[in-house]
Amino acid sequence: MSFEKRIEEMYKDHEVKPYISHERDLGQWLLEPKPVPKRNMVRLEEGILPGDIILLWRISLGSFETTTPYSKYFEYSYGIDGPAHMEQLIADGYARVETAFESLDHITSTAKKNILKAEGVTGLSKMKASEVDQALKDHLTEEQLAPYFKVRGYALTEKGQAALDNHPEVIAKHPMKRMYKS
Incomplete structure (x- = not known):
């Protein structure tokens, strides 16, 4: 068979x-x-x-x-x-x-700081994790952030x-x- x-x-x-x-x-x-x-x-x-x-x-x-x-x-x-x-x-x-902002918890703090550095943001070494996330929100739009990393979370x-x-x-x-x- x-x-x-x-x-x-x-x-x-x-x-x-x-x-x-x-x-x-x-x-x-x-x-x-x-x-x-x-x-x-x-x-x-x-x-x-x-x-x-x-x-x-x-x-x-x-x-x-x-x-x-x-x-x-x-x-x-x-x-x-x-x-x-x-x-x-x-x-x-x-x-x-x-979205990219919703998916920030899927990338490392180092990666986040490198994004900010690429965008010309200074004072990164003294920032805490929550401050890094806030700095991303303050300095980038979704459209600017999205190309920096591909991983995205899923949500129900x-x-x-x-x-x-x-x-x-x-x-x-x-x-x-x-x-x-x-």
Whole structure:
């Protein structure tokens, strides 16, 4: 039986067929397959999947940013293409990409001071972290700051927070949840 037929048989009763990356070594994976649980491929009342709730939860922790690599569990446990689903969550109004000013907590104080130095601001060595952030706000606009760094955080919208709040059972079943704040 071909890999495709074996996978089709494995997921025949799933409401939504799990995403399988073209980069996955199907032969190796099928030696000891661990199928995506059926419960993770059932659309929730909002029309999103449990993997989307996990993405929203990761955003809510405040450390998920545009440069964060997507864990394999999005594909292997939740059956979703993490980056594609993130784009869809943003398009559907569940999350948004933060502005440069909102993303300042994702860069170092040294990087912030270097931005100010490049803008001709002096007296940086005596500034505390909060003063550096204020100096950036005082001396730059969003348009001036944005090109200095690419990393941006993600933020939940009200719609995203509501979806997350509606599905604590998804988070409760997520492995390794003790690694993150709740």
